[in-house]
Amino acid sequence: MRLTDTSDLWWKTAVFYNLDVQTYLDWNDDGVGDFEGLAHRLDHLAELGVTCLWLAPFYESPRQDNGYDISNYYGADERYGHLGDFVEVMRTAKDRGMRVIVDLVVNHTSDQHPWFQQARADRTSRYREFYNWRDDVPDDQPANMFPDVEDGVWRWDDEAGQYYQHTFYRHQPDLATEKQVVRDEIAKVIGFWLQLGVDGFRVDAVPSLIDTADGAEHEFLRALRGYVTRRSGSGVLLGEVNLPYDEQLLFFGEDDGNELTMQFDFVANQQLYLALARQDATPLRDALLARPALARGNQWGNFVRNHDELTLDQLTEDERNEVFDAFAPEPGQRIHGRGITRRLPPMLDGDPRRIRMVYSLIFSLPGAPVLYYGEEIGMGEDPTISGSRSAVRTAMQWTGDANGGFSNADADDLVPGVVPGGNAPEHINVAQQRHDDTSLLAFMSRLTRAYRSAPEIGWGDFAVLDQPHACVLAHSVESSLGLFVAAHNFAPDGRSLDLDLTGSGVEGGTDGFVVVDMLGDDPVPRPIENGRMSVELEGYGQRWWRVIRPGEKRLV
Template identity: 60%
Template sequence: MKVTDTSDLWWKSAVIYCLDVETFMDWNGDGIGDLDGLAHRLDYLAELGVTCLWLMPFYPTPDRDDGYDITDFYGVDGRLGHHGDFVEVVRIARDRGMRIIVDLVVNHTSDQHPWFRAARSSRTSPFRDYYVWRDEPPKKQGAPVFPDKETSEWQWDEKAGQYYQHVFYRQQPDLNITDETVRDEIAKVIGFWLELGVSGFRVDAVPFLLQTDGIVDGARRLPDPHEYLRSLRSFVGRRSGDGILLGEVNLPRQDQALFFGGDAGDELTMQFDFIAMQNLYLSLARKDARPLTEALLSRPGGSPDIQWANFVRNHDELTLDKLTDDEREEVFAAFGPEERMQVYGRGLIRRLPPMLDGDPRRIRMVYSLLFSLPGTPVLFYGEEIGMGENLDLEGRMAVRTPMQWNSGKNGGFSAARPSRLRNAMTTGGFGPEHINVADQRRDPDSLLSFVQTLIRHYRNARELGWGAFEVIDQPDVAVLAHRLTWGDRSVVLLHNFAPDATEVPITAKNVDGGAHLSDLFTGEVLSLTATGKAAIPLDGYGYRWLRVHPAGERSQY
């Protein structure tokens, strides 16, 4: 098997770390995280092993949707710093071997954006067609994305004398991508941030961006919305050479394949695997690896120029919308039995450690799994230390609490009075008194140290980001055993979803005749018997990463 040149496909073996500048580190003491604070914590992220930072929106905003309601796509919110601070963060990150991608939120703007203010002023405004207007809302509408806040996708605007479309909140009017000028504006936004040194974009709400059903004038609809997505991928490639589009596409598998561009692989570079994530939690609830296994096997094939992004937690609700109603209730019962833990009837507002009752065996097994699945791992800030949520905060804000740096005031996040914090801290057993970076950096047995070890081994085993995936059949339904092969290199990964110890049968069929195995964590060498078999011990909630050494090759690590 020929090994592909990896020079421009850095994202295949990246470690992506998502953070909100507002909640990461406050350097000027005003209660809000800032770019200066982020710059002072880049060494920590480099030490952790992060290779790519994903920054949530830092643009000017009225802040009615945690920064996703944007008033200037080219700006930096003054509370967080200015362009000079942003460029300094990019420079320092690059010096530490880290790239930066930023949120591209162009499905909508804030209703305070100058474009929308001009659009609503007159039907003859040159900005009118930047948005989607109707004299009457359509009789058939999609279900609101946020059913607790909105009952319709259309909002009457008294000044404009028409209804405007908003798939999300009413303060976020949808942009009209059928308008050529709007598409040109989006390209300029992309080009601007690429010139400032970013390596790509996490593209928000991609299916909604391409949806043009609300446009009244059918002649102006895009003949093929996916052609537009291909043009964005091509534009990023021309401007940067190796920039990426990491898309939020929570759709069934056949639709996800479309957003990759099918066999051509010329649309989104990467997609989050929402289906695998949701089935991971079903597997955890059932102590049965089969739902996750089936989800992984259902991934569509395609071009080598695409990649899945794996995650345990993100910044939104932990959506379970692709599970059946009965499956969703199983997960709710296991990990969110209280109504306040659930949101929108479809998801949870909790982080992993509290859901697993702080059990270090299960927590470590899940993160071992994250870094060993085929694809690129994505961490949400604080996962590396086991942060929890604050259920007193509304909705998705519950998991967006400030980073916990030490056990002192405000967890070391800010010197401001607690009442001035942008978001309240996590409290209780997962608060900064018990969970923080400073304590864990001094503890070789901490979760932080464990995640650093996972990242080191992940970075040393290119098969994990690049390899061909195959499942190794097991008699124990609690065990996920899989193999990843890249060129002449191969690893076998074992994970036990149950509390009982077991043995995992391995045969020469799975690892090639005459081979032996070495454990990447312990260095233990395991040889196959003369008949080409081995029984690998696996603890309850255990995990093992095993390097496959062909016959005659010496174990090197």
């Protein structure tokens, strides 16, 4: 597959925003968020600068796993509305210039899915081969994804008279995705949502798609990518692949990037938190330098937080304990022995300098930023929900009114809880921050505008700029579209540094070049003298510059 038109590569410079319809806005006041509520808040996302909305699972589901236990791939949960309401969200989003992607969860179904119900009831059913069955449990079965909850991956089913495989929870039987009949059904699911206008899929738990050692998962991914490309020339597959870089690269497609279009950068994410714990940028700097080069059509997704636990499983045990001690000192703030159930602001004690530095950094790194709902206003988690992913899945905080403006239902009837205490809606909400030019919401809007005015961040080559301070990450991103430079300070006290731009991809010297401060209040260009920039960084400070070449028409 060869892509030559950059309009087909919209994901290279997109700003993604992930939300769960259930937690966003309840329009009919039954205690559950719905499509109609979401449609009424798409202007908020457009004003923020979001260009791609990623919807968490909204399909029919018993919701024993936040909707990832799907009982019908072709329908919407009636609590959120119906497919007509979904289409209205799609139309409104497109009118606001936003693309929409949805979750593709085909590792497993709910045990309430008709496929599994028919499979367990009748060994001759065509759906029996949709799942993996055994008469006994193998001695060498792998560990379950949730070892503190499940004691293995095989579960006896009395009705079926056999064991079925479940890599995740017991109520989520694995689909036999190595079989063509299952792949054909998955293709129908993909085709259905593409026909309704979605722009691609976030693919759940990619390394668990096929449990074989012969590379069959890559053949499957190539087939999926080819199908999406045929049905939608600009469709994206954003994969969840929490593996080291060398293994992640395989899931992009070893030869020409023809498997996953994008992947979340879990390596840099975990090293970011280690760097924050140490107040030393070195772990993140080393991770970014180790990033493998990608094919032109591929991209990294950079993120601070997501809907699951903040996983630290790629850190060593000692490194993980460092991060635990710094940001999750209480056992109830940890989960599965590998992750943290908190959002960023409470982990950083609400320090606005540090919070802004982190988001500035994420937007400045080569790739596309991915926000989790509520991050734009600094939402916290519910500390009363101990040891659970639900701690970060609370109601969106729109106003300081009861229930945070999420719903007029009685508090006892709310499905998503409301954050209590110091991070409650009366202290943190959209309405308040919309009228405050110094708010985090205002800062995040500036970040999205600055990011979109520097397309080289999504397209260019990354370089670390030499400077003497371990607590500082200074880097450039250079392409034919322009040259971008940023510096971020992980320490609480200020630093002075001198940056040499002649080593950042600039050819032929820097005579006549000027720099423009992209996040500061002074838009006046400053000349570069002898290819160098003198920089003052405050404690937890962040700076962005666009380097303007002679004759270049600047956007900032």
